[in-house]
Amino acid sequence: MSxxxxxxxxxxxxxxxxxxxEGVFASEQARxxxxxxxxxxxxxxxxxxxxxxxxxxxxxxxxxxxARNGSIRAFLNVCRHRGARICTEESGEVKRAFQCPxxxxxxxxxxxxxxxxxxxxxxxxxxxxxGLVNVHVREWLGYVWVCLADEPPSFEADVTGExxxxxxxxxxxxxxxxxxLEVGRRIVYDxxxxxxxxxxxxxxCYHCATIHPELTEVLPEFADxxxxxxxxxxxxxxxxxxxxxxxxxxxxxxRIQGVSEDQDRRYxxxxxxxxxxxxxxxxxxxxxxxxxxxxxxxxxECDWLFRKDVVEGGKDLGPSVELFHRVNVQDFDACxxxxxxxxxxxxxxxxxxxxxxxxxxxxHDWVLEKLG
Amino acid sequence: MIPACxxxxxxxxxxxxxxxEPPIALFHTEDGEIYAIDDTCTHxxxxxxxxxxxxxxxxxPLHASRFDLRTGRVDAPPAKLPVRTHxxxxxxxxxxxxxxxxxxxxxxxxRAGTA
Numbered sequence: 001m002s003x004x005x006x007x008x009x010x011x012x013x014x015x016x017x018x019x020x021x022e023g024v025f026a027s028e029q030a031r032x033x034x035x036x037x038x039x040x041x042x043x044x045x046x047x048x049x050x051x052x053x054x055x056x057x058x059x060x061x062x063x064x065x066x067a068r069n070g071s072i073r074a075f076l077n078v079c080r081h082r083g084a085r086i087c088t089e090e091s092g093e094v095k096r097a098f099q100c101p102x103x104x105x106x107x108x109x110x111x112x113x114x115x116x117x118x119x120x121x122x123x124x125x126x127x128x129x130x131g132l133v134n135v136h137v138r139e140w141l142g143y144v145w146v147c148l149a150d151e152p153p154s155f156e157a158d159v160t161g162e163x164x165x166x167x168x169x170x171x172x173x174x175x176x177x178x179x180x181l182e183v184g185r186r187i188v189y190d191x192x193x194x195x196x197x198x199x200x201x202x203x204x205c206y207h208c209a210t211i212h213p214e215l216t217e218v219l220p221e222f223a224d225x226x227x228x229x230x231x232x233x234x235x236x237x238x239x240x241x242x243x244x245x246x247x248x249x250x251x252x253x254x255r256i257q258g259v260s261e262d263q264d265r266r267y268x269x270x271x272x273x274x275x276x277x278x279x280x281x282x283x284x285x286x287x288x289x290x291x292x293x294x295x296x297x298x299x300x301e302c303d304w305l306f307r308k309d310v311v312e313g314g315k316d317l318g319p320s321v322e323l324f325h326r327v328n329v330q331d332f333d334a335c336x337x338x339x340x341x342x343x344x345x346x347x348x349x350x351x352x353x354x355x356x357x358x359x360x361x362x363x364h365d366w367v368l369e370k371l372g
Numbered sequence: 373m374i375p376a377c378x379x380x381x382x383x384x385x386x387x388x389x390x391x392x393e394p395p396i397a398l399f400h401t402e403d404g405e406i407y408a409i410d411d412t413c414t415h416x417x418x419x420x421x422x423x424x425x426x427x428x429x430x431x432x433p434l435h436a437s438r439f440d441l442r443t444g445r446v447d448a449p450p451a452k453l454p455v456r457t458h459x460x461x462x463x464x465x466x467x468x469x470x471x472x473x474x475x476x477x478x479x480x481x482x483r484a485g486t487a
Contacts, residue, residue: 104434115419115422115433117418117434119418194375308450
């Protein structure tokens with residue numbers, strides 16, 4: 001870290017190289033993305049046995065599917081024979097088994113090797129031992145979380161615990177019934193920026209009055225620059241004239257039944273390190289999942305979740321989706337504006353965090369601790 | 373007549389591979405019939421007992437050719453030749469097979485002894 005002396009109002013960011021260096025990114029892949037719980041797909045994306053998705057987690061391609069008994073399974077997407085990628089599509093459906101397109105080694109939906117040319121001539125090949133390599137799976141909030149570590153960290157401490165830390169109570173999020181909401185809209189953003197820039201951006205609101213005119217109209221306190229995430233349990237309140245969390249402040253859709261009076265007309269944001277953002281408003285929930293692919297490239301999948309009856313009833317979700325879609329585009333443009341400068345001499349020692357951004361320093365400390 | 377397995381070891385929907393030369397696959401269909409055919413697909417050395425039983429057909433687990441358990445006929449390439457069928461006898465809770473005396477249609481690698 002930089003040893004430069006700074007005036008007391010500001011603290012240093014990470015040096016620019018942390019956002020561009022391939023070695024740093026490789027360490028992050030190993031020590032963060034492949035070691036922590038990582039949210040990969042919405043459970044409902046895997047509608048029936050054999051439906052699958054492939055996702056990038058750290059350096060690994062992971063194959064996520066639903067087995068015959070309805071449970072979710074996840075495997076490293078690598079044939080145990082000669083290492084060919086089993087599935088190259090991002091999503092799809094197999095009838096009964098995954099088959100390597102190279103020599104036709106064939107695995108059932110639980111990963112067990114069930115057939116291969118000449119397999120009966122090799123009775124010493126244990127079909128489980130030579131099955132696909134399983135990774136740990138949890139389901140929470142209607143999402144599938146995987147962990148590639150041999151011994152996964154505590155899900156309660158690392159994942160659900162972040163929600164408790166932010167909201168001050170683990171039960172408040174249950175009011176939104178997130179696992180039973182339905183995806184009303186999904187937008188995938190290909191962002192040419194380091195994943196940490198995206199997290200840092202999400203954690204602060206110093207930029208809100210400048211780049212988020214629509215959001216600041218709905219949540220006037222955002223103009224102060226203090227992020228909703230700065231204070232435990234605080235949700236940013238809608239402006240007086242605002243009827244709903246929509247692009248023009250017009251009325252939204254039907255409120256999620258369990259949302260309490262205290263939570264009504266408020267916006268809550270939660271960061272679950274290293275790659276999930278949860279945004280709670282009375283009538284919908286917005287969840288971002290990041291997939292860091294390179295030091296300067298991150299795919300962000302964003303889901304807008306509404307009550308089932310709202311989605312099935314064909315209500316116009318446009319004004320609700322448009323608000324945060326604009327916020328996303330505004331934020332990701334800003335991150336892409338920073339990324340090329342991370343290599344600049346001007347940023348070699350990093351930049352600074354103003355008081356309303358000082359809590360980002362804790363994120364930087366966390367990254368440095370993870371990288372050892 | 374060769375004893376294959378106890379009837380109890382072959383529930384409906386399941387298969388049993390009898391390790392004779394060449395191996396024989398027994399299938400107990402959902403309808404309760406028991407059939408025996410050559411276990412080895414005629415296209416490549418794959419065990420049909422590891423395949424997918426649907427009605428009176430089994431689909432090879434490797435390349436999806438389907439064999440009729442009653443006639444041994446194959447529906448579509450890559451396999452082109454039929455498998456042999458074998459007579460099945462169930463007596464006192466044991467499943468027996470009477471192997472066919474026809475020459476088998478083994479895949480090229482097996483015929484050449486290279487597999």
